[in-house]
Ligand SMILES: NC(=O)N[C@@H](CC(=O)O)C(=O)O
Ligand SMILES: [Zn+2]
């Protein structure tokens with residue numbers, strides 16, 4: 001395949017116009033006036049060509065919760081959103097806590113996936129926090145990291161054992177940070193919204209207390225410790241301090257925590273219920289500052305689809321989580337790049353090369369010889385977010401109706417055009 005005349009960043013970050021020749025799933029050549037003979041040509045004039053986006057925090061729900069999402073529908077949502085590599089969390093049924101479960105994800109991806117899917121294995125058996133899994137045997141089948149995402153690892157001792165083992169094996173520990181004793185049945189942030197609606201709140205320290213503990217344990221064990229969906233100003237402060245002290249701590253932030261705070265929740269609407277909850281305005285400011293100063297390493301969506309029936313429940317009873325794959329780039333582009341808060345280069349780096357580098361993946365760059373995972377974006381395309389148009393089974397977004405620019409129009413995974421605005425989806429990358 002030959003991509004003609006696309007705009008891209010070169011290796012030093014300058015904006016250039018280039019052709020990209022793709023062969024055997026790799027970028028064969030990057031240059032000007034490349035020859036098209038025998039190659040399918042895609043005209044990209046006026047469009048941006050980015051490395052395929054990388055999202056290291058996604059819930060694909062398979063096995064066990066196929067009514068919410070499957071590897072097929074979740075990876076369709078991914079490529080439609082411009083993501084070519086996604087990591088899936090182990091809070092499925094059964095939990096991804098054995099080598100057989102990890103192999104199952106790889107097999108299902110081969111059969112029905114549209115993007116590269118990197119499974120994350122659970123830290124503890126059935127994510128119950130009681131017994132450490134066999135990381136080595138899961139690693140043998142190919143896991144990106146270990147995590148009990150969905151719940152925090154309550155026991156400090158258990159977390160320490162996990163870190164010791166993960167450090168030995170070179171696996172990152174990816175942490176959902178939440179102290180169960182501080183949740184107290186909370187369903188939203190403990191702040192002005194919880195007060196106004198008389199709901200139980202989840203206080204900020206519920207997250208930060210785990211991060212503080214884990215950074216101390218990471219210092220002792222030397223493991224790569226990664227904080228999921230960071231949401232409070234205290235958490236940002238702790239990560240900043242940890243980094244300053246040379247501790248191997250990284251952090252991700254979700255688009256919704258950058259875009260929204262508790263003041264934006266329009267009443268008892270469960271599409272604004274997620275974990276961690278939307279925090280205060282000062283927290284949101286601290287997240288932006290942390291991302292801009294490098295305390296927070298990159299962006300991850302925490303795509304968490306649920307059925308409409310589940311989300312139709314009350315604020316207290318509905319499950320936590322919102323979808324994110326199909327809206328992340330346009331939302332962040334519209335609200336931060338167009339407004340001059342981020343540069344386009346920063347945003348793209350936070351969604352490509354930085355997550356890839358932090359987790360040692362050969363992804364996130366456009367280089368000769370590198371993988372042909374590519375996202376073509378029309379920055380001028382304006383569209384209202386419409387959940388009914390999502391490829392994801394999850395329609396649970398707080399952003400319905402938001403007018404946004406910067407939509408992916410074509411996505412290439414391992415050299416195959418897996419989705420285009422005009423033709424829709426074609427067979428998954430490994431089919
Ligand atoms: N983020 C959420 O609100 N929900 C996630 C779990 C998680 O990421 O902790 C889910 O699995 O639904
Ligand atoms: Zn989580």
Ligand SMILES: [Zn+2]
Nearest residue numbers: 089149150302
């Ligand atoms: Zn999650």
